[in-house]
Amino acid sequence: MSSLLGSPSSWPGLPLGFLGDVDPVYPDEAEMNDLLCGMTELGRGKSFLAWAEYQSVAVLFDRLIAARESSDGLIVDGFADCAARIARTQAISQHAAECLLNEAIALRDRLPEVFACLRDGIISPKQALLVISRTDLLDGLSAAVDVDAEIAMLLRSRRGSWSRKRLRDMCDRIVFRHDPDAVRERRQVALDERGVWTDPRDDGTATITGLMAAENVRIAAAAVTALADAVCERDGRTKAQRASDAMFALLSGTTFECLCRHDECTAQIPEPGTIPPVDTTAVIHVVCDESTLAGGADHPAYMDGHGVISAEHVRDIAARQGSVTKPLIPSGIPASADDTYTLPAHLPSNPYRPSTALDTFLRIRDGVCVEPGCETSAWRSDADHVTEYDHDDPAQGGQTTAEGMNIKCRFDHGRKTFGDWLDDQYRDLDGRLHTEFTTPEGLVIVGEAETNEDLFPGLRRIRFQAPTHAPPHRPRILDTNQPTRVRTRVANKHARRRAERSRNRRRHTADGPPPF
Template identity: 55%
Template sequence: MSGPAWRLSSWWGEVSPWPDLPAFFTGRVDVGEIGEADTNDLIGSLVSAQRGRSFLAWRDYRVAAELHARLVGTESDPHDLLLVDGFADCAARIAISFGIGQGKAEQMVREALALRNRLPRVAERLRDGRISAERVTSIIARTDLVNGHDCAAEVDADIAARLDLHEGAWSAERLRDMVDRIVYRHDPDAVRERRQKALDARGVSTKPLPDGMAKFSATMSAEDARLSDGSVKALAACACEHDQRTTQQRRSDATFALLTGTAFECECGREDCTAQIPEPGTVPPDSKVIIHVVVDESTLNGDADNAGFIAGHGVISDEHARDLAGRPDAVIKPLVPKGTPQNPDGSFTLPAHLPSDPYRPTAALDTFVRVRDGSSVVPGSEVSAFDADLDHVEEFDHNDPSHGGQTLPDNLNAKHRFGHLLKTFGDWVDDQYRDRHGVLTTEFITPEGLVLPGDPENLEILFPGLRRIRFKIPPGDDGQPAEPGNEEAPTRAMTRVAAKHARRRQERERNRRRRERD
């Protein structure tokens, strides 16, 4: 031992400093004032505390990197083939101090070194609270491909620049797509090579769990996983409405039935059960599992090597997209129908809604919005846009379509079912507009009037060709509702629904005026 012994208990015995944290960490809401603070201040306090945790995580990473520099150094360890080398010895100090496993401590040191050596600008954004510690670990993992490559500094700078453009939180899905897109642009060969290595590592494993249970898992390609998941869902849905099992329980039983070739049974126990169970080891004959893959035409034809996208999974390589398109069961549908005339500026114009119903988007507009959004626009949602509901941001006026929100791309977005219901039946308001850079931006306004930024980007940045597609009201449309309204005079000056829509229009107008002032 190089010096006198120190005891951590001397620090643990001190009074906690957290009640006296600066306002940056608490959103100007002291502990003693939580009961008196209004709702918006409480939300702001939570956001400030999250930024404080980001700063503390950045500090922990800095300390861990310094420990590594001090105890291991920059030179290679002559004993690094041993079980207990300098790196492990360094991490052991953290593991025992925190009461965590050696593996977790070593992971913390590796992440600290990645931020210091490969992602210094991203580390600064963690320090400034622009991204959470949880999201930083995702960036570290997804940029491991470029470690040691000449493009590493450019990847770091590009990711940091994207983080700077957004004031709100990043959802896991948008961050994943953003990082993968940047990495692919700088080093597509590494992405293709890593995909092959990942395919080679596919396999099956089981893990014992308490109470006589076990976890069975399989690693496979994204498309095979989604096809497998769809088959399990289809079989699990065969049980009748009186089956008391949860959805997850039925799916577990359906998985076992498919793997073992045994019959999947409905467990309602009723003599009049209406379940139609397929033959053992099979799925319902009328079930169809669809995987949505997006790729531009030039890449599909082999003339370009741009990235593609699998709904519910994320960014994929050009090679992967072409492999999927070459499957015998693949159906290729161009977003712009063949034979559509091209405008002089290189764009294409398509009808926005059905001629018979101005509320319903055409198939082309429906697909366009789902491709553009990629996933539900509600931050934090993992639901693919192809599994979500399309919603009019500014409410469609069924009595006078020319007055309410139009069925046009900038007034439509994809929301998962709960997010859609939250707006429809609650007092939430969302707004969607093009900012001064032409970027489609979404904001959410709480019932208390707090404006929350939506996700920072959509797939327009991955598929710039989407900007060449225009939609317009079909010629000859008279703007009348598909079904005539009641001709009798209303008993109220304005229906409750109309009043709600009017209030929301006023809220959006106030929001727009606020943006103009800022």
């Protein structure tokens, strides 16, 4: 008889190579970069263990479910019986065990190529779950084979990281292209299931959930935020608490009040039933190509804060009252001989400031902050010069161009500006845009593997005129009685960063891409 009580675990005896060559007994003796690389290797180990667990679960499925002639019972069937074995031995719930069974079969039978990526440590267990969820409507369809192969090919061939949002959008655009009918049907089913539910919680609280079209959620959330922000700065509630109170006021038609308790309160709270505040407009950014908007094509589109949406969905949004359509390429701009369009890159009065066209282009192209893992919307972030702009001599770098700028959230923008992190951006020989980030210790980390250029290939046909002149010279007044620097501290830091970027690019040519 077998027992779960066995000999001591053999895992502590693993060679250090499996742990990124970092001794877990003396981790403080490792260099900073070795610790980070070791964590990456541990992540690959977690992926392999998850693959091995799914393999075992799939074998249990074959023996206890697939091999039985009939597995349907009134109370107990083969699936439930198999899940019960897993639940008891792993001390998890029956529901969690059934989910594990479904995940194992989905990976093995529907996504075998992605399953191999999990085995090889190319994706994490969480990323594998995301791919499962974004492809579940293909279960049993012939398109599943092609979608699995294309997703796995991109995972293996692309340099860089896959944040949750980038991986989600990559899977969605592939699914939308291979089986648009299934996507259309799924959206209609989801809309038919819209509704509102409440769920009581402990300590006299409860939650309210509303399922509706994604654009309606964005509009409703903007209204709640606008009302919550109408209080004065002395209101003691957190942002989340104000939002909860504002949502109740909107739903119930009652008055939302500032709780500062001051006689000289400056809050301007709108009357119940009015749009809060009266001068606020909810803006939802949706991007699509012209042919899809006109109905001549069914290419997927992109909704800020949501992700990839279908062609029918974007046309529904465009038909809503109050929708405004703005082309990225203004009418009257002629195409060049190579079928590209050239737009101004900067304001005529200042080559440091990007033009409206370039600013919009950057936000469309990047979608979110370019820092790996950050999902802050590009429309709530800053346009940043990758190489620092030299106001005295723009030729030194930091040009206001599409390749010379990207989008960073306010936090990451400030961390780069005032810290010692370095980033770089360039196109490879295939025309793909790459970002890199270098830690203060010199570890080079490759940025996200995908941008919205993959969703909208037409963005690669847009060119921008580089600045041709520097801003007016601003004389600096120096106190001749004090010692002066040849260059300021900021100028010295920018010079060091330019030199480091140059070394990194030479390394690309000599040694190939960085390991991350």
